[in-house]
Amino acid sequence: MEKWMVYYEIHRLRSEGFKNSSIAKKLKISRNRVIEYGRMSPDEFQKFILSLQQRGKKLDPYKDQILEWLKEHPDLSGAQVLDWLQEKLDVDSVSEGTVRNFVNGLRERHCIPKMSTERNYAVVPELPMGKQIQVDFGETRQLTTEGQYKRLYFIAFVLARSRYKYVEWLDRPFRTSDLIRMHENAFNYYGGITDEIAYDQDRLLAVSENAGDLILTADFTNYYQKRKFKIYLCRKADPESKGKIEQVVKYVKYNFAKNRTFDNLLDWQESSMKWLKRTGNYKVHHNTKKRPTEVYTLEKEHLRQVSGTYIFEDIYVSSITRQIHKDNVIRFEGNRYSVPVGTYRKDAPNIAYVEKNHEYICIRLQQNGHVLAKHQIANGKGNIISDPSHRKRNQTKRDKLIQQVEDLLQDPHAAKWLVEQLAVRYPRHLIDQLKIVQLVGQQYPEFLDIAVQELKRLKLTSANDLRDIAFSLALHSKKNNSKATSIVNEKYKNLIAPERKEDIYLQVLRGGDSK
Template identity: 50%
Template sequence: MERLLMFLEVHQLKEQGFKVAAIAKKLKLSRNTVYKYLDMDLEEASDWVNSLGSRRKKLDPYRARIINWLKEHPDLSSAQIEDWLRERDPTIEIGGSTIRGYVSEIRDIYHIPKGIHIRHHESVEELPMGQQVQVDWGEITVKNSLNKEVKLYFITFVLAHSRYKYVEWLARPFTTRDTIHCHERAFQYFGGMPEEIVYDQDHLITVSENAGDIILTGEFQAYKQERGFRIYLCRKADPATKGKVENVVKFVKGNFAKHRVFSNIDTWNEKCLSWLERTGNYNVHNTIKKRPVEVHALEKQHLKPVSSLLSFESNIGSSITRTVQKDNVIKYKSNRYSVPLGTYRPRGNNTVFIEIQEEELIISVAPQGEILAKHRLCHGKGELIKNRQHTRDRSKGIQAYKETIIRQFSDQEKAELFIHEVAVRYPRYVRDQLQVIQQAITHYRSEIEEALSVCIKDQLWSANDLRDIAQHITRLKETKTPSPPSKQKVKNNNPAIKATVATREMNVYFNIIGGVS
């Protein structure tokens, strides 16, 4: 009877001049349903309604359960209802399209609309097998058995080619160490490691941005070097770059976690792994039109094998280290201490080592290595202890500064090209880059020309690269050419003492060695 009344309302609104879209919105129906009612006359509608009462459907035994779910959670998707049905009855054999139609029909009968959220994505080319994994984090608030809200955090991994997924949950925010451990378990789950991993600029793996470059946290940098994968950092919410994993985050929230009752984190993770096997990696993917689990069986052969041990974990944290911040300072006991401008490296490891000797803080590039700075210890808090020699040279304008540096090279054409490219890539940090180049010229004057040629040949347009290459060339020359033994004469430091060397006849020496007298 309800459907017959709805049929009459649709025709009445149409006679009053309402358009199909307006009728659908007013009566909370889909446009297809409105079109269906408008195509019927009263007799056809009566016959159709009567036939519904006698026709039995496969999902009728679950009808009451589905209605309760929809009434309690109107935003449930048919895909999530499908997963819930399969979770409670693994033997059910009903196609996804049948469930979608049945759920849609129930929504129409009981007027249970679903909120629609539209998000625009850009299509990208498919990547080869084993090339890339995309990683992202998410969080969601669910209710426990006491009907109290609990906030849960998760990390997701998805192989870009096969769409094979891995998810892990925590009941607290992730740390960098948690992230590393999850990577290891994901590699074990995938059966290997890809060539490249795509991330957001998340604080768990990155420190900050400087001169257009992104650096990693010390702990994650050590892990990257240990495993040897390549990373790509992109902007947050960038669907063109990491849309696959963003869809996975949405899928995990909407299909697995939404309206699920939380008991404890271990059980939650177990259920999530079951969900991955049952739904997340088993259902046909809408884009590739294949089951991720089947494509992964082929892609697995293209992943790099990984060992089960990480050597860096036993070494990390064994020394007193600090990370150089982008403003070329380190933090120690709530104070900031400066290091020479240019110490901060936009690409590379910014870890330095500190040592306390009496009332002096010594900062070096390695244990017992080159000393970068020395400061008197500050016993206050929130102070900036800065050596004035660590500041930038502001006495020249940018253009004059460029010309001054170019004139110090014998091949000024190459120097001009290099400095031009540096200025293009680091427009906000030109003076900082020039300062690093000047320091490199001062410390490695004999090797700077060769380092410049290497940078231009390999297209390394950074002052830090120029400095590092010059330093590397210097060390190579030092190891190949051992320094000759010292031939300096011993100086008499006490002018009051005057010694005269005695002279003897040759016969004296012959008598001593037993020769002819």
């Protein structure tokens, strides 16, 4: 009966225009099951149900044992049951999915719900007034007035005691400079600063928590030292330490931003501030049972005044930031644009600034820095726009090899011709070809120039051919030398040198005539 209900729900939702993924989410079943049931007519589904009832299951012989395990340990998972079957009963011919489905069927027929261990939460005592601000980030995907979707980013602040909130938005990812600027705006909004500020672990603020010893980014370190507030970094998976701000982030997403249409950042921020005044800070808080704006009037007196002002550039700049990916591209409006190889660096922010006009985009590493890459804007989506110069590798090494090869040859024109020919025919393997030429010059230095001339005469363009020619020349030369030596030996083999008496040598030494 349950399967028939699922079958009818799938076909009903399909007739109303729902997609397979949406149906799967609504019915809490797999997408493959939606597709399988959706293809069947009622008669075919009836046959399918009968086949399920008639056919046996692989695990039927172990049913009693598995049922006993489940009754004794209701929190057993399918993966654990499979492990026990393998360990205790030597069952290794079934998959984890088969075991999981069999276990779920047993739970359903014998009313053995799976016991889940839940985390115990404790009420966190209220902090003193003026003690702490909690900060966190969020993002939403909004429909624009142009009918497209745009991702927006926001930072939320909340006074821990009064729950008084402040929110600021951007239409690009945050940088540390944005974080500092928005802190100043929040302090101005609150009329002061708390003793402590709590943050989630985030790369904009801390490089790592380092077991409690904070390693802050350089920009935030300067700001932190100037404002002299205590920093509290929340641990991972610890909602009790930052639960207030997490609720604020959800509140902003689902009460303010949900189903709202985005036109421009200025109007969006203005609407957000009005929402804070009208709802976010005025509505009675479900825990404190008080309006945040009323409690804030009391907490404001406990805030420490900030001295001095920071001067920042306008946050609503036209430049856009994008992440540099490890394959040295940035993604922009559905396409990928190249930057020079080596731009991406591991453990670095890898943020690029993109400026767009009607025809081109310019990519920089600094907002006002030199242009790293310039591309013509591509039409459509899913394209890769690559500058060939960005893909050149080991340029310095290649130039060095070319110079070394040219130094090996006595004829500069022949050297230039050889390098040009190898570069044209082997653009991707030029370095390998040059290394072979270099090796030929080391092994057969006296034949290298002649080998290049022969290579040119034979209209060949490979370093391997050059090596073979040089080898042949050396071999031929060796044979000729060996033959010449053999002829000389044959001609003079019977020749006997004349002998002289000792007194002749004495006369020569004394300067006398030896004749």
